[in-house]
Amino acid sequence: MPNRPKYLNQLINAKHDGFPKVITGIRRCGKSYLLKELYRTHLINEGVKEDNIIILELDDAKNAAYRNPLTLNEYILSKCSDKRRQFYVFIDEIQRVYTIVNPDLTDGKTVLAKEEDSEVISFIDVTLGLSHESNIDLYITGSNSKMLSSDIVTEFRDKATEIHLQPLSFAEFCDWTKMEKSEALYEYMQHGGMPLAVLKSRDEKETYLKELFKTTYFKDILERKKLRREEALDELCTILATCTGELVNAEKLSNTFHSKRKEKISKETVSSYIQAFEDAFIIREAKRYDLKGRNFINSTRKYYFCDTGLRNARLDFMYPDEGQILENIVYNELVYHGYNVNVGCFDSVEKNENGKSVRKTYEVDFMATKGNETIYLQITDNISDAQTKKREVRPFILLNDQIKKIIVINRPVKETKDENGFTIIGITDFLLGL
Known part of the structure; x- marks a missing residue:
């Protein structure tokens, strides 16, 4: 398995910071391996005794009793009762812990809480309580955004250190597979970087990635969200894969669903299903941002899959538009490196061929920001054709500002500048140089 140095260093830097370390990410992206293998090995190499590392896997049936929050709390405290020793506690899949009504209000009985219960x-409560113990350094993992959902932000997010894990970045993929970078890109575009898929044969990879949706992701969503329309969930996920990198909204997706399935689905249902995919970390959104008006445009947005292999699995690995995959890879890489990524757009009034003033809307593939840094990016297959290059650089020219502008092309091109001062770079050098 890969070393995942970025995430390992985040854990090392957060050690003994007084907060629980919350490791989130899509299922099967390597959270448990990061914690129980890489980080555990690091601790042992640093001199921590194995007996001082407590590991509890809540998705294991034999540990089902500890899904009761009070039972879990008592168990961990009993394992860490010796205050002279420093314990490192790893709780895997913490979201399996259910919420109960305070037993003081139920005559000591265990009663599952309803949404309206306060x-x-x-x-x-368990996580925050255990993290207050001076001899416990707590680490937990979870596979959905219940971990950090809006209703618990004030209680939890500002009192924890979040480490969000993604599938392998392109650099991690190259480092692990030892492929030549152009060959690695071709493979990465097709099958992505889900760790357990990388070293399988082609047929095994494709079967594994397809089955993840049916046996893991959809099952989780249906159970957690209490949804009944599994076929609708499946179809909408496929539509999102087809529309990767296209501007869409709930109404457009609802209409597309109707045209494909010959049955109606409301905009509200579409929105709730999309939210479920986002909660499971399967997709992320990129909002439209007016680069001149300096405000977000909420009418449409783009969606990208957390992994191109998962996206391609929804289309049975038939992907006619290579540009969609390249965009998805660049988007994921920017997110991996800490950028906030949106779609840039702006209007320009120009003369048409008849000399009449007309308003045209231009788009910049990505506006990426990190701290005080902002960059604009266009992703294209090739700019050797004059018309293609003119189309790609025109939005940059019209913007006429000091923000760094990059054209990423699907060719082995070393970084250079064009006559306008825009950066031109090949896709592999861009991905490996961020």
Whole structure:
């Protein structure tokens, strides 16, 4: 398995910071391996005794009793009762802990909480309580955004250190597979970087990635969201894969669903299913941002899959538009490196061939920001054709500002500048040089 140095260093830097370390990410992206293998090995190499590392896997049936928050709390405290020793506690899949009504209000009985109940005990209470113990350094993993959902932000997010894990970046993929970078890119575009898929044969990879949706992702979503329309969930996921990198909204997706399935689905249902995919970390959104008006445009947005292999699995590995995959890879790489990524757009009034003033809308593939840094990016297959290059650089020329502008092309081109001062770079050098 790969070393994942970025995430390992984040864990090392957060050690003993007084907060629980919350490792989130899509299922099967390597959270448990990062914690139980890489980080555990690091601790042992640093002199921590194996007996001082407590590991509890809550998705294992034999540990089902500890999904009760009070039972879990008592168990961990009993394992760490010797205050002279420093313990490192790893709790895997913490979201399996259910929420109960405070037993003081139920005559000591265990009663599952309903949404309207306010006096409850949840994994948040356990997590925060254990993290206050001076001899416990706590690490937890979870596979959906219940971990950091809006209703627990004030209770939890500002009292924890979040480490969000993604599938392998392109650099991690290259480092692990030892492929030549152009060959690695071709493979990465097709099958992505889900760790357990990387070293399988082609047929095994494709079967594995397809099955992840049916046996893991959809099952989780249906159970957690209490959804009944599995076929609708499946179809909408496929539509999103087809529309990767296209501007869409709930109404457009609803209409597309109707045209494909010959049955109606409301905009509200579409929105709730999209939210479920985002909660499971399967997709992310890129909002439209007016680069001149300096405000977000909420009418449409783009969606990208967390992994191109997963995206391609939805289309049975038939992908006629290579540009969509390149965009998805660049988007994921920017997110991996800490950028906030949106779609840039702006209007320009120009003369048409008849000399009449007309308003045209231009798009910049990505506006990426990190701290005080902002960059604009266009991703294209090739700019050797004069018309193609003119189309790609025109938005940059019209913007006429001091923000760095990069054209990423699907060719082995070393970084250079064109006559306008825009950076031109090949896709592999861009991905490996961020």
